[in-house]
Amino acid sequence: MSGHNCVAIATDTRLSTQLMTIDTSFQRVFKVTDSCLMGVSGLGTDVQTLQLTLRSFYFSNSLMKFKLNLYRLKEGRDMKADVFSKLVATSLYEHRFGPYFVSPVIAGLDKVGENEYSPVICTYDSIGYREHNGQFEVAGTGAELLYGVCETFYKPNLEPEQLFEVISNSLLSALDRDSLSGWGAKVYLLTPTELTVRSLKTRQD
Amino acid sequence: MSDYSLTTFGQSGELTQVRYALTAVGNGDTCLGIRAKNGVVIACEKKITSVLVDETTIHKVEKIAPYLGTTYAGIGPDFNSVILKARKDVQVYHSKYQDRITPFMLCKQVADLFQEYTQSGGVRPFGIGLIVAGYDEEHGPQIFQIEASGTFYCWKATALGRGGNTAKQFLEKRYTDDLDIEDAIHTAILTLKDSFEGELTDKNVEIGVIRTSDPNKEFKILTQSEIRDYLREVE
Amino acid sequence: MELDYLKTLPLGGFNFDNCIRNRAMAESGILQAPKTMKTGTTICGVLFKDGVVLAADTRATGGSIVGDKNCEKIHNLAPNIFCCGAGTAADCDHVTEMIKRQLELHRLNTHSENRVQMAALKLVAHAFKYGGQIGTHLIVGGVDVKGPQLIECSNDGNMYSMPYHTTGSGSLAAMAIMETRYKENMTREEAVNLCIAAIEAGIYHDLGSGSNVDVCVITRNKYEMLRNIKHDNFKVFSKPGGYQFKKDRVQVVEEFKHKLVVEAGEQPMDLS
Numbered sequence: 164m165s166g167h168n169c170v171a172i173a174t175d176t177r178l179s180t181q182l183m184t185i186d187t188s189f190q191r192v193f194k195v196t197d198s199c200l201m202g203v204s205g206l207g208t209d210v211q212t213l214q215l216t217l218r219s220f221y222f223s224n225s226l227m228k229f230k231l232n233l234y235r236l237k238e239g240r241d242m243k244a245d246v247f248s249k250l251v252a253t254s255l256y257e258h259r260f261g262p263y264f265v266s267p268v269i270a271g272l273d274k275v276g277e278n279e280y281s282p283v284i285c286t287y288d289s290i291g292y293r294e295h296n297g298q299f300e301v302a303g304t305g306a307e308l309l310y311g312v313c314e315t316f317y318k319p320n321l322e323p324e325q326l327f328e329v330i331s332n333s334l335l336s337a338l339d340r341d342s343l344s345g346w347g348a349k350v351y352l353l354t355p356t357e358l359t360v361r362s363l364k365t366r367q368d
Numbered sequence: 369m370s371d372y373s374l375t376t377f378g379q380s381g382e383l384t385q386v387r388y389a390l391t392a393v394g395n396g397d398t399c400l401g402i403r404a405k406n407g408v409v410i411a412c413e414k415k416i417t418s419v420l421v422d423e424t425t426i427h428k429v430e431k432i433a434p435y436l437g438t439t440y441a442g443i444g445p446d447f448n449s450v451i452l453k454a455r456k457d458v459q460v461y462h463s464k465y466q467d468r469i470t471p472f473m474l475c476k477q478v479a480d481l482f483q484e485y486t487q488s489g490g491v492r493p494f495g496i497g498l499i500v501a502g503y504d505e506e507h508g509p510q511i512f513q514i515e516a517s518g519t520f521y522c523w524k525a526t527a528l529g530r531g532g533n534t535a536k537q538f539l540e541k542r543y544t545d546d547l548d549i550e551d552a553i554h555t556a557i558l559t560l561k562d563s564f565e566g567e568l569t570d571k572n573v574e575i576g577v578i579r580t581s582d583p584n585k586e587f588k589i590l591t592q593s594e595i596r597d598y599l600r601e602v603e
Numbered sequence: 604m605e606l607d608y609l610k611t612l613p614l615g616g617f618n619f620d621n622c623i624r625n626r627a628m629a630e631s632g633i634l635q636a637p638k639t640m641k642t643g644t645t646i647c648g649v650l651f652k653d654g655v656v657l658a659a660d661t662r663a664t665g666g667s668i669v670g671d672k673n674c675e676k677i678h679n680l681a682p683n684i685f686c687c688g689a690g691t692a693a694d695c696d697h698v699t700e701m702i703k704r705q706l707e708l709h710r711l712n713t714h715s716e717n718r719v720q721m722a723a724l725k726l727v728a729h730a731f732k733y734g735g736q737i738g739t740h741l742i743v744g745g746v747d748v749k750g751p752q753l754i755e756c757s758n759d760g761n762m763y764s765m766p767y768h769t770t771g772s773g774s775l776a777a778m779a780i781m782e783t784r785y786k787e788n789m790t791r792e793e794a795v796n797l798c799i800a801a802i803e804a805g806i807y808h809d810l811g812s813g814s815n816v817d818v819c820v821i822t823r824n825k826y827e828m829l830r831n832i833k834h835d836n837f838k839v840f841s842k843p844g845g846y847q848f849k850k851d852r853v854q855v856v857e858e859f860k861h862k863l864v865v866e867a868g869e870q871p872m873d874l875s
Contacts, residue, residue: 249466261621292693364854
């Protein structure tokens, strides 16, 4: 979800095989650059192949991290969130006939002027259709539930703390009715100067 | 590698073929580029060998992309094949990132090509020097000069070709950091005029400009009538 | 390049690495491939006296869910050529982008304007190469040296040129309007209104199409993109002030702050 000079991603923390819970603190959201976050839902193996993990060395062959680092080394600058979001689309489309089973969500801020940032909010289908309307995007098993709540709760130009409130309430409402999600929730709130990660209290089932 | 490179070291440690290539550039028609505070201009003289040639079909200032332009001194056909490669590089970058390539990245790719042709088998170095004009979101308007050896630098103002050295001395005297783009175009014409044998007309000079006031930072090649107006202004 | 290590880098083109795995998963019933976005779509194009009008709805669907309420289905291929896309959303986006790049290259290399027929032929050649697997159903329209042109390119590699076209799931509804109201040598205004009516027929009678109407008018040396020219289906906020939430509904268990900008003279935040 996007606000005024801020963006946020909210996610649950459960990893499962069909109905069986395997992990209750699965990290889905990662910091791409200082101005961009990426959350990936979908098949666990593909999530890890695709996404970038900053700390774990055993994911160092991950696809997006490779491309991102190569860009950084070649061009000597961080990738803008908007460019990254398009790179993800091209990377997914490359696998058009053998896709990764993922639906990523990207939230980022691109500087457009002094103290003025344009939010980048987009999501993709598994073959790289980039969906973006600048307000909110949803993905994962609870997507259909989230569409409804976000549609009612979302307001344009929210300040960071208001945005946190809206996105948390949206996620909590959807989690309550999605049997496949749960086991805690995390909200990542990104402003130009700060990344705040908050764990929320949810139902533990 | 099975075949040997033509470009081998001389006893003094220099690459003779590369030096000859630079000489070829030095024999070419003069071209120059000037960076202003609100834009860039590149210009070149277009020597027409005969009045029978239709000069409108000869292009010495070319677009690499709608926002990148270049001109050269040296061997014309070499320029054509390099520019095909450069244009393709831009489009490849576009289809991957859907973003504009920075002038630096483009020049690096072209310079890599130049370098490769100084040490590959069965080829000769390119007999051209390029001046590339572009706009970088971070660094503003930029001028790059790429030489046959594969070296490239960012310049405030530079010149290549037969009148290159005199033009550079001329530019050193004229250049200031807060040059306006209109003044820069005038300076460019004056510099060319300085070393030109004969009269400068709208037919034997080509000019390309990027103005930062343009929201798209488009590289515009001036039409003959626009050049005519500028020529009249400097008189 | 002769340097071998450079060849090991990915070169572009499609990657089929996951195909066998995905089929194995589908066959053993572990996991079915996720649904991809379709545009559903009603798109149409009409020739008029001195140009072409293209129009499209703005709904993208994934199954029965509306994924994007205001997506852009009119893609720019060249300054004088546009195209409407129906079918698989990702294919339409990426294929048109690819053709756009090829056309720009051609334009720069030849110092000339692109021709509509060339754009259409490139699209069709690409679609045919993949035997109809790439779900692009496009209407290409533009004005070039030969005058205004309108060409339909389907995913199996067919190409038709007619004075009016409709495609997509709402094409029947739109074609009904076209067939009754089309006439030769229309004015610009008549053509735009005809297109809007055709798309609205699709929006209201076809479930795969919806939301707003986008129109693009291309005439010689000029194009006009009229985005959301009709927007009767914009979102209405039920509570203008928005919802208020009880503070205790959201309980933060843990908080972690990461400063991204360290101002001069300031120490980075202690995270221990």
